[in-house]
Amino acid sequence: MNVNNGGxxxxxxxxxxxxxxxxxxxxxxxxxxxxxxxxxxxxxxILDAGAGAAGQTTMKDTPPPVVVQIxxxxxxxxEIKLSGRASDKIKLPATxxxxxxxxxxxxxxxxxxxxxxxxxxILSAANDIEYLQxxxxxxxxxxxxxxxxxxxx
Amino acid sequence: xxxxxGKKTRVSSEMALQITSMADIFTIILVFLLxxxxxxxxxxxxxxxxxxxxxxxxxxxxxALKLEITQNGVQVESKPVLVLKNFRFAPGEILGNLSSQSxxxxxEKEHKRQELISKSNLDVKVDxxxxxxxxxxxxxxxxxxxxxxxxxxxxxxxxLVVVQKE
Numbered sequence: 001m002n003v004n005n006g007g008x009x010x011x012x013x014x015x016x017x018x019x020x021x022x023x024x025x026x027x028x029x030x031x032x033x034x035x036x037x038x039x040x041x042x043x044x045x046i047l048d049a050g051a052g053a054a055g056q057t058t059m060k061d062t063p064p065p066v067v068v069q070i071x072x073x074x075x076x077x078x079e080i081k082l083s084g085r086a087s088d089k090i091k092l093p094a095t096x097x098x099x100x101x102x103x104x105x106x107x108x109x110x111x112x113x114x115x116x117x118x119x120x121x122i123l124s125a126a127n128d129i130e131y132l133q134x135x136x137x138x139x140x141x142x143x144x145x146x147x148x149x150x151x152x153x
Numbered sequence: 154x155x156x157x158x159g160k161k162t163r164v165s166s167e168m169a170l171q172i173t174s175m176a177d178i179f180t181i182i183l184v185f186l187l188x189x190x191x192x193x194x195x196x197x198x199x200x201x202x203x204x205x206x207x208x209x210x211x212x213x214x215x216x217a218l219k220l221e222i223t224q225n226g227v228q229v230e231s232k233p234v235l236v237l238k239n240f241r242f243a244p245g246e247i248l249g250n251l252s253s254q255s256x257x258x259x260x261e262k263e264h265k266r267q268e269l270i271s272k273s274n275l276d277v278k279v280d281x282x283x284x285x286x287x288x289x290x291x292x293x294x295x296x297x298x299x300x301x302x303x304x305x306x307x308x309x310x311x312x313l314v315v316v317q318k319e
Contacts, residue, residue: 021172028179035186043317044197045210046284050311051304072293125293131222132206132289134296135315139208150311152293153251153301 047138052122052149064118068111069151070104070141072125072133080107086115099133101140108144121145124152197314199286200228206289208315217282217312218263222291222299227256234259240291242298252302260306283308 069081076094090107092100111118121141125134134150141148195213199205203223221228226236235246235255246253267279283303287296300311 021176025172025176025179028176028183032179032182032186035183035190039186039189040196040198042197042199042205044195044213045208045315045317046213047208047210047313047315048311049313051300051309124297127292127294127297129293130289131287131291131293131296134293135206135208135289135313138313139210142210150296150300153297153304 047135047142048148049123049138050120050147050149052120052151064115064120066111066115066118067122068108068118068120068145069122069124070137072099072123072129072137074126074128076100078104078137080104080111082111099137104137104140105144108141112144119145120147120149122149122151124150195284197284197286203286204289205286205314205316207318209318210315213312213314215282217280217284218308219284219286220299220303222285222287222295224288224290227253227299229256229259229263232259237295240288240295242295247298250301250305251298252305253298256299256302257305260302260308264306264308279307281308282310282312284312284314286314 064084066082066084066086069083071079071081073079076097076099078092078099080088080090080092082088082090092103092107094100095103108121121144123134123137123141138148195216197213197219200221200223203221219228219230221231222237222240224237224240227234235253236243242253246255248254248257264279267277271277271279285296285299285303287299303309303311
């Protein structure tokens with residue numbers, strides 16, 4: 001940075017000076033390194049779930065007419081159980097080595113059409129089912145039902 | 154040819170590195186990093202080696218009690234509470250109601266702490282939210298026990314932490 005006061009007579013000492021940016025750059029380098037190390041570049045999201053003991057729903061003034069329970073089993077097979085005013089068991093076996101997402105959507109849409117007041121689903125899984133599989137199903141369910149309750153306990 | 158090789162151009166021995174533009178770049182990077190720090194309301198730093206599942210999920214907007222389930226243990230607010238053996242509880246750890254003894258103690262302590270704070274500060278309320286940060290390989294039997302312990306101690310609003318899918 002050059003600063004010249006002008007004057008033009010030129011008799012006194014020169015007032016030109018260079019701002020020393022090196023220490024500022026040093027500070028910036030240290031700060032950026034520290035922030036890059038401590039920064040987390042993961043974009044974190046949240047899946048909401050409530051507690052639903054198997055066979056029960058959360059405390060409500062008016063309980064839903066039908067309790068919908070989804071149980072994830074071994075080998076990507078799942079079962080939809082209806083209790084309350086309706087009682088039914090729908091088995092959805094694996095399709096192409098994965099959960100039958102299309103079948104699950106279809107069945108839940110049908111239940112929703114028949115029982116519009118039923119607005120929650122209780123999801124539980126077999127003991128050895130990995131958390132990732134539960135999350136996959138929850139991801140699908142959150143598009144179909146407003147409330148997901150985790151059960152089995 | 155003599156035009157190129159005949160004359161030697163004199164190079165000044167004093168060479169000043171132009172660092173003004175570098176300072177500008179560093180300032181922009183610093184501002185960007187500070188902004189991204191300020192924008193995240195909750196600071197979640199999963200333990201090394203933990204694989205959080207990916208899913209399309211809602212945004213994380215409020216601080217809550219953090220519970221982490223890794224291959225070797227369960228941590229509440231980054232404090233180790235109990236040891237797991239390959240994602241599973243030790244045989245004597247689980248009670249009849251499927252909850253974990255050690256986890257119950259830790260969560261009860263947290264709940265009491267929240268109650269004490271809410272008594273002295275009316276603006277603070279006891280929060281039923283709990284952030285569950287679990288490895289994708291955790292079996293449901295372990296998740297079930299953790300959730301049972303949480304629910305038993307008043308933490309019934311489970312917030313399952315996932316990595317946002319692109």
